[in-house]
Amino acid sequence: MTNITLVEAVNQALAYEMAHDENVVVFGEDIARNGGVFRTTVGLVEKFGPRRVLDTPLAESMIGGIAIGMSAQGLKPVAEFQFMGFIYPAIDHILNQASRMRNRTRGRLSCPIVFRAPYGGGIHAPEHHSESTESIFAHIPGLRVVIPSSPARAYGLLLAAIRNPDPVVFLEPKRIYRWVKQEVLDDGNALPLDKCFVLREGSHITLITWGAMIKETLEAAEELSKKGIHAEIIDVATLKPIDYDTILQSVEKTGRCVIIHEAARHCGVGAEIAATIAEQGIFFLRAPIKRVTGYDTVMPYYKMEKCYLPSTHKITTTAQQLMEYA
Template identity: 65%
Template sequence: MSDKKTLVEAVNTALDHAMADDKDVVLLGEDIGANGGVFRATQDLKSKYGLKRVMDTPLAETLIAGMTVGMAAQGLKPVAEIQFMGFIFACMEQLVTHAARMRNRTRGRLSCPMVLRAPFGGGIHAPEHHSESTEALLAHIPGLRVVIPSSPVRAYGLLRSAIDSPDPVIFLEPKRIYRVQKQTLPETGSRLPLDTCFTLREGSDVTLVTWGACVRECQEACNTLAEQGVSVELIDVATIKPLDMETILASTRKTGRCVIVHEAARSFGVGAEIAARIFEDLFFELKAPVKRVAGYDITMPYYRMEEHYIPDHKRIVIAIHDCLTEP
């Protein structure tokens, strides 16, 4: 593949290649067939693979989740799309009670190799229930993997690995960066490891931890700080459950400082878990308290205010300066 692709095109390509490689991979969701999905992530796949492998469903998320669990338990590898993360709550009964417990309940006789895809996060001027970032709810459930790509290359490689996984995977796609960046994808079939953080930038003064769309704002902050002589190590968490704390701890041990950035509400978030683990393991090695830059503890506002909700590079730069100047 020589042409460059956006993140949403990388998702489409990963689905295409997975379906070509394995006849057990099937897609289902609302408007994913003829329309190619609300963001066109499944465009042209119905015409290529037919109705039996690319299935339009009713507007019923509970049904989608239940069908996906049933298919996975019986040997298929379903990839379901929930149009927006704000509609995923209707799936929670099936995810918590069945998908996450399948192997434990059957003492290993059955597994649940399913992927549930959902665009998430704000930044596209969407209405209510279309801009949620509630990944912490899903990460709290034992038995579920939660994966969040931040670039086209990682979207392709992580989705291929998610489809291969014998465990149920929630694959959250940051929609405000669906089309902001193009990258040349790796060779067909290349996978990236799950449960692993990616170090995007080496540094020595402070560790900056983030995931999803916030990687872009963090990269901006790194560039601004580099001009000021501050060396930032940037980590993309990528899989927030299971969490690769070894990479985060090693980096924080090296720099002595850590700032965590996420779009989701501040309280009880994944950032709080990462901060707690750092304090537990590195308390006497820290040069300053861990800082968090996050969304606010309110419902994601409508489009006129969402720019004030989503962390920007200025807030990140301020937090890093605070972290550097504290004794």
């Protein structure tokens, strides 16, 4: 067992599943010879050949559309979009077709597809390369939206996504692609979808987040613990459907929560979580629900992206403010 990064964990999961299921095909732009712009698919074409690891022509709607035809024939397509900012031409296929095929044919045809894309800011990327628009997908009935936040969860959740009989939008937090290395056993064990992960237990306040914001949230919890505030951290992981049982249990225990995401605030997934806590857990609360999020403005180009992204300090300060309520 070796320590690997999140990028390597994605690669390891793809390789494992390709080796064990010949219906799995991986395709996208520059993913074969080049191994993907982030190197998530490096070595796959050498191992599995150009029939299963395909460089497509440069057309994103096509990448989404052919996945539907392939999956309805029993293949398990894993379609890569080079950046989330380029997935939008394929939304027609994801929303109008993949997410509804089972429903509209009353179970006759289905679309077990994984739509992969790196998302989020913080890597000094060109314009249109840094958005976090997961809530667009989380709004679509029939889809699953999954975001890993560590190498181990990237491995386990990607395996689960490929084996899932319905379409999954799998968004990879590129800011933490190489942040930490972790021991990940290449044993083919999937992690459960539709479940939150409690990353740190605490009794004073619940910090709810996902993806790359795990980094600042963990740092904030460290800071808070120095001040005697014990934060519980929930990694939402599957953003649709959301495991509210875990979230509500935690809020019942702590009575306080901060929801942290780098996506813009309005109609962000945080709003949905806050609404459900208010509907089902309002009497658990000792303080208002707070959100620390990106702003309702365009994700700035990289010179200002740090000012846009929620900081550790902002999370810590917000949590401390909530502790002031009795």
